[in-house]
Amino acid sequence: MREPSAAVSSRGRLYGALGTGALLAGGLAYVGLADPHRPGFVFPPCPFKLLTGWNCPACGGLRMTHDLLHGDLGAAVVDNVFLLVGLPALLVWVVVRWRTGRPIMTMPAIAVVAVLAIGWTVVRNMPGFPLVPTLLDG
Secondary structure (H helix, E strand, O other): OOOOHHHHHHHHHHHHHHHHHHHHHHHHHHHHHHOOOOOOOOOOOHOOOOHHHHOOOOHHHHHHHHHHOOOOHHHHHHHHHHHHHHHHHHHHHHHHHOOOOOOOOHHHHHHHHHHHHHHHHHHOOOOOOOOOOOOOOO
């Protein structure tokens, strides 16, 4: 028989996981049904872009997610190829490290992620860079 505190702890984790899943499903449903390519899309603007005028490493992520949910891989690549490739790679890294019992994010790993994100930010904001997140008028 489990102790009452262990039962409460596992129940709390279950409710937390269910709540997180519900929020994730609701967010994906909103991004899938609404169109972030349209100017009237209700979502706060990127604070980095508001302050600097540059696209941050994640700019275009909602549009990329919308395109993926609609099966448009080409548009997803244009909106944010860095996240499209980087997030699954990072997820695989975390799962492998966690399953093997090694530290998940070491300092060298954090440095690599930071250098890649900064490099992507600089490259994607250069004049003439072809992969620009799409916004549709009207």
